[in-house]
Amino acid sequence: MAAVAADNPMVGGAAMYADKNIVENAVNSADHTTLVAAVKAAGLVDTLASPGPFTVFAPTNEAFAMLKAGTVETLLKPENKDLLTKILTCHVVAADAMSDAIAGMIADDGGAHDVPTVGGCTLSAKMSGDTITLTDERGRTANVTIADVKQSNGVIHVIDAVLLPAE
Template sequence: MIFRKSIFFTVALCLSLISAAAMAGSDKYGKKANKDIVAVAASNEAFTTLVAAVKAAGLVETLQSKGPFTVFAPTDEAFAKLPAGTLESLLKPENRQQLVDILTYHVVSGAVYAKDAAALSKATTVQGDDIKISARGNGVMVDNARVVATDIKASNGVIHVIDTVILPNS
């Protein structure tokens, strides 16, 4: 049973990587390793909401530091899936800690590339809670978010693009 599950996960991960490679080839999300995580995200129009949230949370310097970090980066479309008014509320100064908790839930210490994720069922986030990593019929999932692109290199880590904002349990 474990062997079958392992094969399934490996096949799903490979399919996800092939899809990601095709997306990366189009340079949709950027691949420049000479820029830090914030610069890579800021150079791509798919992450304008994420970059604004990182700035509002005061996390720019942290994500520009040496790291390395693995960031599961929600796209603008992912943020648009949040209930109406949620993002606006989170960006208010009085809700800064909640925003920090959500954003740091998208970050894992160390550089975890897609090939290494196959061995993981979970990872502890900078926020402190664990995220679940699994393979399903539609690819690799991180909690309830589908990974749509992997291994976008930055000088201080790696970015994996996800299609949904994930939320901490606490």
């Protein structure tokens, strides 16, 4: 098993295994406990454990903590499941897109590439030096802090902000 994880970066203090799916790896990351709780509350575990492929832009606990006080607690309530699902699926693309491919699309499109998500949001991907940035429909920007974490059903890119759909 160790050889399988050797090519992948550590995330949240945990080894990420390319032969495990997105959910199986995410539950081991200490930096993604809020995201995992949100995925469970939204009922998306089975979806993100399915064959995919998916590219997930995974906000850290710190990213969720930057939202207005009480936002996460409110979103985790059962009556807000639809909004929570919309927000989470705005972090998921129905493709296996490694960072070099994303950077190539950005270059091919003249510096900005529209990224349609499974949640119906469109993110704008750009480069800031060697870092991929994503801007949501509200103008909020997230940086990819750990790229290319291979999964059996896609790839995770860790980001430092929560992306939101247009209001």
